[in-house]
Amino acid sequence: MIHDQSMQRRRSRIRGLFGVTAPTDAPADAHTPVEGERARLLDAIRDFLLGNNLDISAANLLAAHTAFSGGNPRLRRRIGERIAAGEAISQFWLDQQLRDDGKSDPATHYEDMAVRLQSSVERFRDTTSSARNAVVSYGRDIASQVETLAREEPAATSLLREKSQGMAETARTFEMRLLRAEREAQSLREELARARRDATIDPLTQLPNRRGFEAVFEEEFRMARSNVEAMCVAFCDIDRFKCINDSFGHDTGDRVIVAVGELLKTMGTGSCHAARHGGEEFVMIFRGFTTEQARERIDAMRIALGKRRFVQESTGDVIGKVSFSAGVADVFAFPDRRNALRAADEALYRAKEAGRDRVEIAG
Structure with missing residues (x-):
């Protein structure tokens, strides 16, 4: 009996949030507006989940928070309409609303992945740039050392030049490969930036999503x-x-x-x-x-x-x-x-x- 009365009070408070009925046992005012707002939000989330026998899961907590904090007015309105109609809010119904929201804003699911990918591309670009600079410096060091040895050991000049030319050619080949990789990384970075911008546009209306x-x-x-x-x-x-x-x-x-x-x-x-x-x-x-x-x-x-x-x-x-x-x-x-x-x-x-x-x- 006590459990049933508690559930009934929670449902009454949730109905009151949507103007369906006036709350019968509204909590006392908090000391400040901010504290009062936090208390109201916590009460709304608690009453919504417990009053509808919903699991206290991460997904349900997030859904309740976005609905009652203003993050997802569409979900809040659907909850209100269902309560006003006297229909139960089941886990199946709530999951369906969340799936529909995901379909209407697919960018939500891919944004984090795009951010991580763009970060990886930027790190790769920086790494290839550093490596290319190191190769250029390495090639210059080889040429400088050959010139020094040529002055000190004239007899070995021909052999040194032959060996150094092979090393310098290898360095230049590696440098060009790194330069291409750096340019490709920059191009991919720009494409990702464009894709992220496009992800903020609704494809049907071309308005921001x-x-x-x-x-x-x-x-x-x-x-x-x-x-x-x-x-x-x-x-x-x-x-x-x-x-x-x-x-x-x-x-x-x-x-x-x-x-x-x-x-x-x-x-x-x-x-x-x-x-x-x-x-x-x-x-x-x-x-x-x-x-x-x-x-x-x-x-x-x-x-x-x-x-x-x-x-x-x-x-x-x-x-x-x-x-x-x-x-x-x-x-x-x-x-x-x-x-x-x-x-x-x-x-x-x-x-x-x-x-x-x-x-x-x-x-």
């Missing part, structure tokens, strides 16, 4: 803080996208994603950026914009999208109006960037709950 967004977000945040500028972040999610995929096929779904991506590109300036965060979800950065200004810009794009009519290319069937919902948050109104991302995601969730095709501002 989640990894590319993180780099842009960090730089824009640094600039906004340095210049004392306003800064907002926003999530937008295509409404009822699963129905589009199920009814008209993934090719049509991809065309809709591309169309939304093209629309978001139109706002691209030096201080406004858009990225595909995964699946049908996009994230935007507005440096120098208040939340109301950012909302107005997103609303204009939402209205423009609503005026378009999509058809299925293979049959000509009319898909009809496509819309998206969005949530906007003031980055500097929260303790850190992760909290702002989570707030924007929660605002998006409220927009969905309020009927979709709308933009909400985080409180």
Whole structure:
């Protein structure tokens, strides 16, 4: 009985995090906002895993942390939707969400390998360069010693020159091989650098992907803080996208994603950026914009999208109006960037709950 009551309280707290029900036994406030945020995050992770009878594994801990800390708003929203629907969160379901996330951002799996490979290539290039320089120095030493011996032992000059020429030729051959290896290493290094840059681009929309967004977000945040500028972040999610995929096929779904991506590109300036965060979800950065200004810009794009009519290319069937919902948050109104991302995601969730095709501002 005690165990059942404890499980029920944990589930209640998790439901409260998503606004499904109010928490009945919220923990006492911590001494500082930072301590309170840490306590809230630890409680959320604990309640999520224990309340759903999930294993306390490294993968589950990482998934819970990214969901509740703001690192993976898409997973957080799916968890919230499942809880709101009263459906169980099983290990099988969670594993499926993590696999889907991996498919939408394959660069995540290869980035570490690319970093290690590039580091190895750079070490090889440095080693071959050092070896080539050593060979050049060795050849010069041979020539210098031959000249010295020739002056001291004139009778041995012919034999010395013959032997030294063979050694010098060997050294030059080795030097040329090392030079080629050094050039190949440099070429491979440049190709790897290009590949890593490409890994931050979503191949479907040509917008930055989640990894590319993180780099842009960090730089824009640094600039906004340095210049004392306003800064907002926003999530937008295509409404009822699963129905589009199920009814008209993934090719049509991809065309809709591309169309939304093209629309978001139109706002691209030096201080406004858009990225595909995964699946049908996009994230935007507005440096120098208040939340109301950012909302107005997103609303204009939402209205423009609503005026378009999509058809299925293979049959000509009319898909009809496509819309998206969005949530906007003031980055500097929260303790850190992760909290702002989570707030924007929660605002998006409220927009969905309020009927979709709308933009909400985080409180």
